[in-house]
Amino acid sequence: MVTGVSLKGANATAVLLQKMARYHPIALPMTGNYDRFGSIDGVDEDDNTQLILKFFLDKLAIGEFVIDEPYWSKDRYPISHIEDLLWGFERNTHDNQQTAVLNRKPVVFALICERVWSAIVGSETTKREPDSTRFDRVFKDVPVAEEIYRGNLEKVSDQLRELAAVSAFLNRLRIAWTPTKAGGQDFAEEIREYLTSARKQFRGSPAVLEGLDNYEREIADLFEE
Numbered sequence: 001m002v003t004g005v006s007l008k009g010a011n012a013t014a015v016l017l018q019k020m021a022r023y024h025p026i027a028l029p030m031t032g033n034y035d036r037f038g039s040i041d042g043v044d045e046d047d048n049t050q051l052i053l054k055f056f057l058d059k060l061a062i063g064e065f066v067i068d069e070p071y072w073s074k075d076r077y078p079i080s081h082i083e084d085l086l087w088g089f090e091r092n093t094h095d096n097q098q099t100a101v102l103n104r105k106p107v108v109f110a111l112i113c114e115r116v117w118s119a120i121v122g123s124e125t126t127k128r129e130p131d132s133t134r135f136d137r138v139f140k141d142v143p144v145a146e147e148i149y150r151g152n153l154e155k156v157s158d159q160l161r162e163l164a165a166v167s168a169f170l171n172r173l174r175i176a177w178t179p180t181k182a183g184g185q186d187f188a189e190e191i192r193e194y195l196t197s198a199r200k201q202f203r204g205s206p207a208v209l210e211g212l213d214n215y216e217r218e219i220a221d222l223f224e225e
Contacts, residue, residue, distance in 0.1 A: 001110040001178060002120075002170070003198035003208065006186040007034035009219040011114035014040055014086065015163070015177070016052070018105050018144065023177045025167070026107070026144040027052050028159035030082065031114055038182030039090040040111070041083050047155035049082045055148045056085055059102060068098045093179045102144065108179040115218055117166060119211030124165035131157050138164050169207075188223050 012034045016027040028048050032040030043049060057079065059065035067088060069077065076084045088100035089107045097106045131153040138160065139145040149156060170177070186194070195216060202208035 001112050001180050002175060003113060003116055003194075003202065003212065005113055005116075005194045005198050005212070005215060006183070006191045006219075007111060007113060008036060008186050008191065009222045010034055010215060011218070012040050012111045013114050013117040014109045014111055016089065016107055016109050017177055017179060018102065018107055020141075023108075023110075023179065024142060025139070025163065025177060026142055027148055028145075028156050028163055029117070029166075030086075031117075032083075034111070036182075036185065037090070038094055038180070039083075039086045043082050043086070045082065046159075047152070048159050051148050051152055051156070053079075053082050053085060055144075056102070064103055066098075066101045068096060068100075071096055071099055090182075093181060110177055111180040112166070113211065113215050115214040116208055116211030117162070119207045119214065120169050121162045121165045123207035123210075124168060126161055126165055131160055134160055134164050138167055173205075191219070191222060 010033075011031060013029045013031045015025050015029050017023045018026050030040070030043055030049055030052070032043035035041045056065050060067065060079070067077075067079075071091070072088065076087050079085060079088075085100070086109070089109050091099040092101075092106040093108045100107055135145075135149070135153055153160065195212060198212055199209060202212070
């Protein structure tokens with residue numbers, strides 16, 4: 001979402017979004033391997049992913065989270081894993097906006113190159129403050145996030161700090177949260193072009209440039225294809 005680089009062969013951080021006045025995060029970040037279809041697999045499971053999965057399964061049981069059940073592939077339904085959910089949210093973006101709908105609004109997500117995400121987080125100065133204060137700033141007027149994490153902020157303190165740091169960076173640069181759409185299966189020449197363009201766009205941001213350098217090393221073998 002931030003740099004426009006290809007995620008082929010890379011790890012990515014996913015942030016769930018819903019459209020309010022504009023797209024806004026509704027949950028804390030998850031990280032995995034880009035699956036080349038527009039989502040991530042091999043997700044790093046933790047307290048955050050467990051809380052997100054539980055929330056959506058609970059809402060599914062009472063009818064506030066609605067899925068287009070016949071559309072779901074047999075290996076994704078019944079939903080039992082965070083990657084099943086992400087599959088549905090990815091389908092909302094690329095094919096069927098009724099695949100997975102919470103409170104009558106599709107859930108989608110942004111994907112950000114994990115190396116760039118980590119570099120931004122590492123570069124941001126975060127003041128010491130209670131998790132509740134940071135949460136209120138990041139998720140003001142986002143009842144979904146309040147429900148997911150109520151009583152559990154101490155379990156997701158690190159993810160909250162990361163999202164707060166990246167959100168502050170994006171706000172400073174006036175970069176809006178937007179769903180990430182999958183591109184084609186990028187060739188080496190295209191990947192280099194995207195990377196060159198990103199470096200030019202962010203030439204004034206040492207953090208992003210550091211992240212792009214790390215990303216280039218991560219996918220170095222793809223340049224030999």
